[in-house]
Amino acid sequence: MTLLRVRNLRTRFATDRGDVRAVNGVSFDLAEGEILGLVGESGSGKSVTAMSIMRLVPEPPGHVAADSLAFDGRELLQLSEAQMREERGSSMAMVFQDPMRSLNPVLTIGRQILEVLRRHQKLDGPAAKRRAIELLETVGIPSAEKRLGAYPHQFSGGMRQRVMIAIALSCNPRLLIADEATTALDVTIQAQIIDLVKRLTRERGTSVIWISHDLGVVAGLCDRVNVMYAGNVVESGPIRELFHRPSHGYTLGLMGSTPRVDGVGVRRLTPIEGVPPNLIEPIKLCPFLPRCRVSVPACQATPPERRDLGGGHWAACLADLAPRSVAR
């Protein structure tokens, strides 16, 4: 069953130099219990997409529009702020990108967990405290009981990140959005968190949007992945399909490999040359064209349409990369 339906999501920010189209026509579905990866270069609109779904984009300067943004059948853009407050932290939760600054410095860790439980689950007193300790233990914080009275500055970045994850999980959300949630963590803890997320989706049917730069983590965790570029999804597909047959010039670039004409991939790690387009200017052709290494003459003439590659895999690319594969 589809939990989240996103159709033509557009988020822009008014700035002095003009409107920045940070998200420009994103569409996807997220099923119950599905883990969707969101990958893309810095500035491609991953966080803004997440924030738009949570309706946390500050308006103004931001403005969010969509043909549909339905969570569990309800159009989020039509909910009042008060209705949204009931959902946030409860049925939909988000872990933010910067753990160092996402916790309130003057409130104890315990208080910052307890307030969500009190707000959404009407849980108070010893029961709430037990639950808070349990949550901290779940995310791998040792001697959790003692840590409740600590302040964020007494925690390392990784510990704070785990507290943020504990807060997000506290009310058993149906949708969890994790924005670079494990970036600050070392490999062991990262593996723990990933196991935890997998278990949640299996046991509770939690749906997850997992934003990450780390393609390795995405490959190991997600069911499907959306590749974002310049505010749009340029390729999407089941994880095996997409990694096996990257079908957009940008995805190829992201994977750090360039296919050779004979179809045998070489593994050459090269950062993509050039810079992403200015999001203030309207984009008519393929946004990746100026940096693309596999462009074809047709790219100069028409914008690419979604090309269905079968099995839920599609790419908005005119170059026919389908038969080639990339050796990994």
Add this chain to the structure above:
Amino acid sequence: MWSYLGRRLIQVPLVLLVVSLMTFAITRATPGDPVTIMLGMQTSPEAAKAMREEFNLDRSLPEQYGLWIAKVLTGDLGRSMRLNDRVTTLIAERLPISLQLASAGMLFALLVSIPLGVIAALRRNSWIDYLCTGYTVLGFAVPNFGLALILIYVFSIRLDWLPITGIGSSEAEAGGFWKHYSPFIIPAIALGSLQTAMLTRLLRSSMIDVLSQDYMRTARAKGLLPANIVIIHALKNAMIPFVTMAAVQFGYMIGVQVTIEYIFAVPGMGSAVLNAVINRDFPVIQGFTLVIAVFFLVMNILADMMYALLDPRIRY
């Protein structure tokens, strides 16, 4: 924390020593002889001589200072040359009144600046924000005695709503709540206007800063109620510099409320110092200045302590 407090307290005597030296130097360097002023021109040389001896004015300046400071260390601030009262008695009489007035001024400043600063920050660039900016500019620009005169004219003379004088008078103290406290209203507003402006501006800017922090987004992502977000998550952070500034300003107010005490005939420290200066009443000037300095220092230390108390990141 405690060792920091210890280090701060050690500084206190040093600062007081400097303050006492400077006050002493200034009183002695200002032209005007207290004995002539007290006794008048026609007094007999014997009477003048006796008075000089009584107050050690016949001795050299270092001796005068030394004798005075030695007594101060025993808790004796000497006698007023004019009133013949002990300076400590005068302080005991007048300090509470000055403290009451300063408290009233600070209370006014807090009552106005907290809501105004918060609302201006929440509704940035709205009419209430502009009102707040206009108000702070006026608060900085209009001197407190000017404001005092305007308020007297409007609320006492024209509207006859509020009394002008009466602070510390036996009549007011004997009266009911209104009679007792109404004389404080105009002087408190006039006295606190500068602090109101300062604190409003500070709170507005620190609230704006706090509201843009990432943890505020986290608070919203938790679905917390707006009142909770503003009061617990934002204000608790924004209050840290605010409380510190308020404490420092409170210490400062006691020292600068001379004009207000004078205008409203308040029998406080300020008006006593003013009279002492006019009459070159050296012991009173020196003793009162010392007490005001002590108060100022204590408030400053208290401000630092509050900073550490409110901000868990600070540990001295």
